[in-house]
Amino acid sequence: MDARILLVEDDPSIREVTGIGLRNAGFEVTTAADGLEAVERFRAEPFDLLLLDVMLPRLDGLEVCRTVRRTSTVPIVMLTARGDTLDVVVGLEAGADDYVKKPFEVPELVARVRAALRRAGRLPDDGDRLHLGPLSIDIGGRTVEREGEEIPLTRTEFDLLAELTRHAGQVLTRDVLLDRIWGYDYLGDSRLVDVAIQRLRAKVEPDAANPTLVLTVRGAGYKAAR
Amino acid sequence: MFGLGGVRGRLTATVVALVVVTALVLGVGAYAFVDYSLHDRLVRDAEAQARFDLTVLIPNRLPNPTQQTLDDSGLERAFRERGVLLIADFGDLVEPFRSIRSPELQAAVAAGRLGFQWTNLPEPVLIIGGRLPGTEAALYFLHDAKPLEDALTQLRLGLGGGALLLALIALLIARRVARGVLAPVDVAARTAERIERGDLSARVPVASRDEFGNWAERFNRMAAALEETIRRLEASQAQNRRFVADVSHELRTPLTALVAEASILREHLGALPPDARRTGELLVADVARLRTLVEELMELSRFDSAAEQAAREPIDLVRLVRTVAAARLPDAKLVVSEEPVVVSTDPRRIERILGNLLDNAREHAPNAPVEIRLRFLPDEVVLSVADAGPGVPSDRLQRIFDRFYKADPSRQAGSSGLGLAIAAENAALVGGRLEAANQPEGGLRFDLRLPVTEPLPGGDPAATVGPDRGPRSTA
Numbered sequence: 001m002d003a004r005i006l007l008v009e010d011d012p013s014i015r016e017v018t019g020i021g022l023r024n025a026g027f028e029v030t031t032a033a034d035g036l037e038a039v040e041r042f043r044a045e046p047f048d049l050l051l052l053d054v055m056l057p058r059l060d061g062l063e064v065c066r067t068v069r070r071t072s073t074v075p076i077v078m079l080t081a082r083g084d085t086l087d088v089v090v091g092l093e094a095g096a097d098d099y100v101k102k103p104f105e106v107p108e109l110v111a112r113v114r115a116a117l118r119r120a121g122r123l124p125d126d127g128d129r130l131h132l133g134p135l136s137i138d139i140g141g142r143t144v145e146r147e148g149e150e151i152p153l154t155r156t157e158f159d160l161l162a163e164l165t166r167h168a169g170q171v172l173t174r175d176v177l178l179d180r181i182w183g184y185d186y187l188g189d190s191r192l193v194d195v196a197i198q199r200l201r202a203k204v205e206p207d208a209a210n211p212t213l214v215l216t217v218r219g220a221g222y223k224a225a226r
Numbered sequence: 227m228f229g230l231g232g233v234r235g236r237l238t239a240t241v242v243a244l245v246v247v248t249a250l251v252l253g254v255g256a257y258a259f260v261d262y263s264l265h266d267r268l269v270r271d272a273e274a275q276a277r278f279d280l281t282v283l284i285p286n287r288l289p290n291p292t293q294q295t296l297d298d299s300g301l302e303r304a305f306r307e308r309g310v311l312l313i314a315d316f317g318d319l320v321e322p323f324r325s326i327r328s329p330e331l332q333a334a335v336a337a338g339r340l341g342f343q344w345t346n347l348p349e350p351v352l353i354i355g356g357r358l359p360g361t362e363a364a365l366y367f368l369h370d371a372k373p374l375e376d377a378l379t380q381l382r383l384g385l386g387g388g389a390l391l392l393a394l395i396a397l398l399i400a401r402r403v404a405r406g407v408l409a410p411v412d413v414a415a416r417t418a419e420r421i422e423r424g425d426l427s428a429r430v431p432v433a434s435r436d437e438f439g440n441w442a443e444r445f446n447r448m449a450a451a452l453e454e455t456i457r458r459l460e461a462s463q464a465q466n467r468r469f470v471a472d473v474s475h476e477l478r479t480p481l482t483a484l485v486a487e488a489s490i491l492r493e494h495l496g497a498l499p500p501d502a503r504r505t506g507e508l509l510v511a512d513v514a515r516l517r518t519l520v521e522e523l524m525e526l527s528r529f530d531s532a533a534e535q536a537a538r539e540p541i542d543l544v545r546l547v548r549t550v551a552a553a554r555l556p557d558a559k560l561v562v563s564e565e566p567v568v569v570s571t572d573p574r575r576i577e578r579i580l581g582n583l584l585d586n587a588r589e590h591a592p593n594a595p596v597e598i599r600l601r602f603l604p605d606e607v608v609l610s611v612a613d614a615g616p617g618v619p620s621d622r623l624q625r626i627f628d629r630f631y632k633a634d635p636s637r638q639a640g641s642s643g644l645g646l647a648i649a650a651e652n653a654a655l656v657g658g659r660l661e662a663a664n665q666p667e668g669g670l671r672f673d674l675r676l677p678v679t680e681p682l683p684g685g686d687p688a689a690t691v692g693p694d695r696g697p698r699s700t701a
Binding site: 011013014017018020021024081102103104105106107108109190218220 | 478479480481482483484485486487488489490493517540542568573
């Protein structure tokens with residue numbers, strides 16, 4: 001595997017050791033020390049994944065994330081100093097797919113990077129079309145339409161919608177969703193699921209405050225309406 | 227507020243008593259003086275009149291006084307018109323007057339002098355008696371003393387009523403004065419109450435230049451000193467907390483590097499020569515210890531700055547407890563219901579508390595069985611973690627939730643000493659309470675008490691119904 005990763009981190013020690021760890025794991029790593037440099041490098045050459053510190057000089061990580069998202073669906077994993085809900089929400093709002101809390105162990109980071117790459121590189125299951133209420137989901141083309149109009153979804157949101165729709169009427173717990181969508185094989189942060197569901201609802205529900213397509217099952221998880 | 231026992235009551239009673247005593251002394255004195263004067267005056271007037279009657283008037287009208295001539299003379303009628311009853315004694319005095327006369331009066335008359343006597347028949351009467359000069363006959367003049375006694379009665383009533391009125395006025399004035407005098411005490415009491423409730427800026431108004439004003443100034447100086455001291459303590463505490471927050475935050479960047487480096491080093495320990503390998507192992511373990519400490523310090527400093535907020539969502543406690551126990555201490559014995567127990571709370575906080583309690587049990591009672599129990603009480607859910615270890619001496623039980631407090635200083639390899647403090651902070655954050663107690667049968671037991679308030683509205687019945695009480699919500 002020689003996926004190319006752009007690692008953006010301002011602290012030299014963390015940058016270096018993370019680079020070593022990722023290279024040991026078989027990735028090709030390019031580093032940037034601040035936000036502007038990151039944007040320039042990303043424009044100069046293609047990458048398979050962006051590993052992005054939140055607190056960066058010159059241009060902060062969230063801004064870099066938004067800038068990149070305007071032109072690319074490349075998987076973005078944020079490195080956050082704090083695991084506060086606010087940070088998670090803001091990161092996902094900016095278009096990140098996942099986040100890793102500092103401090104982290106390199107094997108953990110590698111696992112998360114691999115999971116993100118796996119999802120991004122996942123081959124279309126088939127050419128099927130799924131339906132959920134007024135939504136028409138094109139699995140192969142990774143697009144969602146409502147009454148002929150395309151709804152732009154991020155990769156994570158699309159995967160979440162497709163997974164729930166495939167099992168319409170069946171409750172999927174947060175842990176199951178973490179495992180299937182984010183590739184977590186251990187107890188992850190269920191807020192990741194909650195935030196992504198909220199973002200998905202905001203885009204696909206006629207009224208996000210009273211969801212009729214993506215339903216909450218109290219104390220258990222989520223399910224798509226049948 | 228304090229009745230007669232209070233200073234105000236005593237002050238009022240004292241003033242009223244003083245006024246009443248003064249009024250009584252003055253009234254009784256004045257009355258006695260008037261009483262004496264009026265009686266004396268009546269006696270003198272009556273005696274002067276009697277002297278004139280006995281020596282001039284009657285001898286002129288009755289040159290030969292006998293009962294018969296007296297009766298014929300019409301003198302008795304003339305006297306009666308003056309308001310005087312005339313009784314003559316020609317040695318034939320009849321009852322009851324005979325026995326009414328006092329011995330003193332009789333003696334005076336017998337000696338040829340004028341005498342007087344006060345008596346009641348039953349109306350008050352002044353009797354003046356004297357002998358007709360040159361005869362054995364005696365005459366008694368009975369003067370009606372009723373007007374005098376009536377006047378004195380009037381005076382008594384007047385004085386008594388006046389004293390009563392005075393006492394009443396004294397009472398009103400005394401109460402007003404007492405209230406006025408003691409008002410500063412009330413103000414001070416209210417001020418002290420405000421300070422007690424935490425309003426350190428409360429002060430007593432200095433309204434006068436008297437003892438109270440002086441006292442108020444001293445009180446205020448004391449309050450100011452107190453406020454200053456507390457503010458300084460608070461400031462230094464806030465500074466300490468900021469320092470801890472800053473330090474742990476600053477530590478995070480090198481710590482992140484250390485943790486990443488140690489995780490790589492760990493992979494390559496096998497390739498190192500033995501000495502270096504052992505050192506490397508210690509390094510990796512110590513980095514883990516440092517990481518725990520810094521992360522726990524940061525967590526506590528977030529509690530201190532009130533940056534932590536509890537989420538609230540319907541949670542099946544049974545499932546949560548099973549999941550956490552399976553991940554943290556699979557050997558623990560679980561005493562929980564088979565049915566879901568759904569409460570509204572923050573699952574991450576509960577997980578944190580339970581995890582820390584399990585870590586604590588594993589550390590302080592290694593290899594001893596640990597029991598996790600979930601109970602429903604009328605208005606709370608109790609999650610207990612009990613170990614079969616040595617327990618904690620009861621005098622140290624209170625401090626067990628203090629930061630860095632180590633009940634058993636000899637056995638402290640891994641833990642930071644912050645785990646229980648963090649658990650307690652988390653418990654408070656979700657509106658619950660964490661308690662520790664030694665069990666009678668040995669071992670230490672922690673109870674996490676989560677109050678259950680209102681039933682959860684709506685939801686999917688299949689997923690939310692508790693074992694026997696239906697869905698619950700914790701406050």
